[in-house]
Amino acid sequence: MTRLGIAGGIIQLVVVTGCAPLLTGVTRQVRARLEGRAGQGIGQPWRDLRKLLRKEPVTPAGTSELFRIAPLVLLATTAVAAAVAPFVTTASAIGPAADLFAVVALLALGTATLALAAIDTGTAFGGMGASREITIMALAEPTLLVAIFALSVRAGSTNLAAIVTATVHNPAQVVSPAGVLAAAALALVTIAETGRLPVDNPATHLELTMVHEAMILEYAGPDLALIELASSMRLAVFLGLLATLFAPWGIATTAAPLALAAGTAVFAAKVGLLGATLAAGEVFTAKLRLFRVPELLAGSFLLALLAVAASHFLGAA
Amino acid sequence: MLRLWRKIRAHGRVAEPPVGRRRGALAAGLRGSVQLRHVDAGSCGGCEVEIGAAFGPVYDAERYGARLVASPRHADALVVTGVVTRNMAEPLRRTYEAVPAPKLVVAVGDCARDCGVFKGAYGVTGAVRDVLPVDAEVPGCPPRPEEIVAAIRGLTGR
Amino acid sequence: MPAAAGGDRRGDPGADRAVNLVGFGLGLAVAVASLAALAVLALPGRLRPAAAGAGTALSGAAGLVSGIAALDGRPFSLGLPGLLPLSGLEFAADRLSGFFVAVTGAVAVPAGVYAIGYLRHSGMSRSACAFLPLFVASMLLVPVAGTAVTLLACWELMALTSLLQVLAEHPRRAEVAEAGRWYAAMTHLGFVCILAALMLAGGGSLTAARHLPAALAGTVFVLALAGFGSKAGIVPLHAWLPRAHPEAPSHVSALMSAAMVNMGVYGIIRTGFWLLGGGARWWWLLVLALGAVSAVYGILQAAMSSDLKRLLGYSTTENMGLVLVGVGAAGLFAGTGERVLAGLALTAVLLHVAGHAAFKSLLFLSAGSAAQRAGTRDLDALGGLRAGMPVTAAAFGWGALAASALPPGTAFVSEWLLVQALIHGLPGGGTAAAVVLPVAVAAVALTAGLAVATFVKAFGTGFLARPRSDGAARATEAPVSMLAGMGLAGAACLALALVPGAVLPALARATGMTGAPAVTGLVTLRLSGIAGELSPLLLTLALLAVMTAAAGWLRTLPARRARRAARLWDCGAGPLTARMEYTATAFAEPLQRVFDDVLAPETGIDVTHLDEARYLVKAVEYRRRVPDRVERRLYRPVLAAVHAWGTAGRRLAPGSVHRYLGYGFCAVTALLIVLAVAR
DSSP states (O other): OOHHHHHHHHHHHHHHHHHHHHHHHHHHHHHHHHTTOOOOOTTHHHHHHHHHHTSOOEEETTOOHHHHHHHHHHHHHHHHHHHHSOSSBSSOTTGGGOBHHHHHHHHHHHHHHHHHHHHHTOOHHHHHHHHHHHHHHHHHHHHHHHHHHHHHHHHTSOBHHHHHHHHHHOGGGGSSHHHHHHHHHHHHHHHHHTTOTTTOOTTOOOGGGOSSGGGGTTOOHHHHHHHHHHHHHHHHHHHHHHHHHHOOTTOBOSOOHHHHHHHHHHHHHHHHHHHHHHHHHHHTOOOOOGGGHHHHHHHHHHHHHHHHHHHHHSOOO | OHHHHHHHHHHOOOOOOOOOOOOOTTHHHHOSOEEEEEEESSOOSHHHHHHHHHTSTTTOGGGGTEEEOSSGGGOSEEEEESOEEHHHHHHHHHHHHHSOSSOEEEEESHHHHHOGGGTTOTTEEEOGGGTSOOOEEEOSSSOOHHHHHHHHHHHHOO | OOOOSSSSTTOSTTOOBOOSHHHHHHHHHHHHHHHHHHHHHHSOTTTHHHHHHHHHHHHHHHHHHHHHHHHHTOOEEEEETTSSTTTOEEEEEOHHHHHHHHHHHHHHHHHHHHHHHHHHHHTOOHHHHHHHHHHHHHHHHSTTBOBHHHHHHHHHHHHHHHHHHHGGGTTTOSHHHHHHHHHHHHHHHHHHHHHHHHHHTTSSBSSSOOOOOHHHHHHHHHHHHHHHHHHHTOTTSOTTHHHHHHHSOHHHHHHIIIIIHHHHHHHHHIIIIIISOSOOHHHHHHHHHHHHHHHHHHHHHHHHOOBHHHHHHHHHHHHHHHHHHHHHHHHHHHHTTOHHHHHHHHHHHHHHHHHHHHHHHHHHHHHHHHHHHHSOOBGGGOOOHHHHOHHHHHHHHHHHHHHTTOSSSHHHHHHHHHHHHHHHTHHHHHHHHHHHHHHHHHHHHHHHHHHHHHHHHHHHHHHSSOOSSHHHHTOOOOOHHHHHHHHHHHHHHHHHHHOGGGTHHHHHHHTOOOSSOSEEOSSSEEESSSOOEEOHHHHHHHHHHHHHHHHHHHHTOTTOOOOEEEOOOOTTSSOOOGGGSOOHHHHTHHHHHHTHHHHOOEEEEEEEEOSSOTTSEEEEEEEEEOOOHHIIIIIHHHHHHHHHHHHHHGGGOOSOHHHHHHHHHHHHHHHHHHHHHHO
């Protein structure tokens, strides 16, 4: 735990927790402007969260402590992932926890807990949302792990800090075939894991088309605020991973205040740009039928396998 | 995809300028963020079309901080349209009970305010105020989208 | 070729007895088990469960102590020439045997404590109770067998005692007898394969490396893989596992899944690395391929299963498949000379065996408790058990977390180690490795994802929400002894999840790969020779810290309101009944659609029309089953062929005494002619 790592961890935790709603606001605003509307303003999610914290929490009859703990677990897993991943600095706050597998497993833990809480409500929509979310997560895991494999071949380790440092010192491997294929595979997995179009529509009202929303229909007040914040943070973490693994330039390598400030600004800009691109892409896409989503994920898995093959056979290492 | 992009460029911004603001004492509590859950208690569908237009690109009620949500647990206010029929009286009460405090009710349309043309019909229990406490009303059959947007602005204060 | 850690275990010449803590512990275990068996036969009915359970637990504890001593490095060898005619029995323990003895003993302790309460309510017969301690004692002896004959003798003893345990509840249910038949047939087929393999290899000591010609060594390895793999539940010889585990009593299922299947893994490791000294590359590719197929197939069947214990049985196949992936990778790496990676892979294998023993026993004990109190094993009829059985539900939840490879969990650490070994094997492995290793990683990843789905389904539909049947609604908490057994297993899971570094150095030494231990560190696990580190403890502490901070911050908000209990939001219409909840079958349906081609579910629809009008429907019956496709495709033709031969063979025995006398006369004449010609 170096000073660089601790500084980076604190900055990341504060920035991601505080500004993740801003990211959601940016995606909604970009979408609104492209649809010809005026939009809510990028600060609206902050106003929504502030209002939700003042509302009354509700415990539906028949649910258990798991229902009440699930928002905390979801927030904790996303926050720890945001703190340990090397977004702003090349060192990590908790080095031994910054393994890419550990971060992926943490995010999966959050999803699984929310799915259990949805089943605990005993409603048909809760079970349906949990079933769909878990299916998509189970099918996205192979792609994630094989893509991590492809990235770690060059760096010699699955530790996030090591991969980022290797990419910073050797920028050419980003545009290598392995890098491009891995980026494409990870982009598709990001869309699936964060519940964006074409996998899931975050703004739908039809329960039968919901995946993530159906799991949280029973939450109210501060619980809902935690879940919404965790969802925004999850999007920020995934986009941050994409940005840092494939375009890490601007990241702080020393603990000087100027370097840290520059690293934070560059990180925020990269994630904002990726978010805006995602939102713009969503305007041109329709939602896929649920049973076509595995075909999409199988395609991304194939890209990841090709990335591993390319990194071995075409690699100069 | 290119055709859609050209259409977006051609139309640009479609939303009309904001309409006048309705002053309301309710805005203080919510401060710029209102989630609305729509309940059709027995309407003919006309008010729904106008609400749909109010949230569409032209009138864009979302820019004032309002959003339609799917579950009453996520909502701050119920938007009730139509006269309260006998079969929908109990579900309407349960929906109101499911909304977490502090909660508001907006009755949209003449039917929701005072039964409109269906006054005294055999399937009708009464107006919304006979079943739930109503905080805001929007008159009209159907009300124009500008009036609905003005009522929403009174809720959010934006 | 990898050198075995001890070569020939005969120690100093002239001393074939080394009595120390290891031997004392094993002897005590056997003695306690025998005494407990006699006590069960002699005592009145009220005291039999306590005697059987306590005897099992004490025997297991003695075995655990002895195993830890052997894992520590104390040598042990004992020869009993008079006990069996012709060859006698010889026992010898090295670190690897010590590990498996320790795991078996550690599983027997909670299973024994649990059995005290379970047997009291299940009303098993006297002989079934008596053979429980003997089952544990025979399992403790298998890893310390020093020669082929000793191994076969202990193996058969283990098979017979376990068969008696599986059949324990057959007076109550008819399916138990069929499960027992399958189990008996397959375990003895496995025994024949092991017998053939060991006899072809020449019998004698199990750790002395043989130098056999390549074809013979290959045959020995394949036969050993078939026999030991069947015991471990590897596809395609796994069919007994999902039949025997649901029908056996729960503590027996725990013992079989958590301790007995490890004997198969022990056999493969001992044969491949010690007896045959490494071997050809295709052996390990075969092991890896079988492991990957078992892992994916096992978890897929588990995800589709709506019988709680059958689900856990298929999960055992999956975990043993992952273990074989590690063993195969270790063999590949050892063959190319990368001893550090081979050691890492085998260490991951041993940690996974230990972790699987802990969480599988916890899962089976809690599932058995739930099934006994609710009266059914069907997940579609369970539900809402956390209200009536909170401790059992919490135990199953903890076991489910441990089994699904999520942090904090035991399988998370061992799968991380396994994937690290596979990933770092890519640069040095050549083309074969470049094709096989990514597919292996993909198989492990798919297994991990499906495991999360399976255990979310099992815990969610079985224990949460509302009960779907009267039995589940009336379930009450299990007695204290059963809860104590679950608690012991849960504590073991916790220890292995948070501080696996306490046991990893010992496991690394037990693998027999010379060199520095592959994994070091207590709080943070560091890999030696390759870059990689993980700290499950720090991860868990970070999670707990953030959760506490968030909960505390929410409490201090000035504008917070009190929590209100409200009616479930059911869209305003009538009350939601338990029938409207998602069932386990419904939960798994999207996955079943995705893997339709692999699973080939059978559906049938029967429509009954009204007598008066053919256009009107009286009733529609819909059936859907997900069969075990390997059984369908592989076993049915074999069984049909055997049946056909049997029917044809009946014509040889029509009942006429003259014909039988003629057979004898012809056989003796032919033998005399052969002897005369061969002289």
